[in-house]
């Protein structure tokens with residue numbers, strides 16, 4: 348059979364890793380795909396740059412359109428990133444009848460609904476396994492392996508850079524900026540690293556996971572997003588004393604009122620496997636009604652782990668070329684005309700437990716005032732610790748864990764506690780999930 352011709356847009360971390368894996372494992376890949384897969388063309392911005400891959404035998408260009416408009420190319424790999432000019436490149440490739448494989452979560456989260464509709468019109472596939480959790484085949488697992496289940500919730504560490512930073516800060520006491528610079532040098536971080544540390548990248552990924560888990564259109568703008576920049580060493584230490592780890596989680600949960608989509612630092616019991624996922628590793632815990640909890644773990648970023656997912660998509664596309672477009676695995680797991688209009692909840696309607704840390708004057712009655720306010724809002728306390736004041740400080744730190752409550756009630760209680768004359772500064776509030 349005629350070899351499949353692939354054009355690669357972008358020869359950076361992921362593009363370079365993909366070229367390496369496709370070349371190195373070519374024979375094994377051909378045995379799996381049933382056809383030879385060859386990279387005939389590739390593009391990058393600066394052709395004089397040193398590459399991590401061998402580009403011998405590949406025609407190089409600085410203009411992605413040379414590849415997108417080449418009638419010989421069967422599959423375009425979009426490994427540039429961003430959701431601006433790249434969107435037009437992908438739509439043009441689709442219009443030209445090419446299948447597309449991308450690692451670009453912002454593109455899919457922001458424009459996936461439009462892109463998949465155009466792809467379906469053209470009968471082509473847009474595959475995006477590498478867009479979520481790097482090398483972990485989580486899209487395939489949810490879309491195909493768990494397709495008999497009603498997914499109840501999922502929670503994941505889905506940003507490798509953020510988890511790498513938190514792990515290095517906790518284990519080695521390293522400085523935030525220093526670890527972020529290392530993550531950038533290792534090729535883990537986004538072109539704009541605020542996407543990693545402010546939770547935007549995780550929100551892009553959660554948008555995608557929620558759509559394939561619950562059969563809803565992609566709705567990035569509805570995700571509640573908090574990053575890791577506000578996490579302090581003090582909170583990490585207190586959490587550990589209480590038997591918890593702080594992880595940056597993306598959580599999607601189906602409730603009777605609607606769907607919660609949230610990305611934020613979260614206390615999780617240290618005995619949970621996911622609490623022990625460190626460094627650039629990612630993990631996603633999925634609760635299905637039939638299977639119960641399943642956990643997926645692996646490298647969340649980096650050249651070859653991500654290439655592993657890109658190449659798997661290329662092989663899937665090749666295998667699906669002979670199948671009727673109507674009978675392929677749907678892009679978002681559910682048939683395009685069967686996506687549901689389930690409301691996505693605002694943060695005030697989230698239900699979760701909390702870790703609270705506040706500083707109060709060391710006077711009789713202070714604790715009673717705080718607990719009274721929580722009781723008025725029907726918030727039950729699970730644990731409470733009063734610490735000694737730090738050296739030179741008069742205020743005492745009070746740490747509390749609450750039971751599950753409505754976020755709206757917690758917001759009101761926090762506002763009242765912060766207004767007490769005996770309480771100083773802002774309350775540090777971190778959501779807590781048992782993931783049981």
Ligand code: NDP
Nearest residue numbers: 357358359360361391392393426427428450451648649653
């Ligand atoms: P890099 O910055 O390492 O690579 C981007 C590549 O695109 C570079 O080769 C660059 O060229 C090329 N490029 C940029 N603009 C143009 C243009 N206008 N025309 C042609 N080529 C262009 O990014 P990554 O490989 O890290 O990321 C690529 C995608 O993969 C992103 O969507 C990212 O979110 C995603 N991703 C990244 C992961 C990772 O671990 N890094 C993991 C999972 C997904 P040049 O090299 O000459 O500058």
Ligand code: HSE
Nearest residue numbers: 506507508536537648
């Ligand atoms: N910047 C991303 C991360 C790359 O660190 O997780 C993988 O999507």
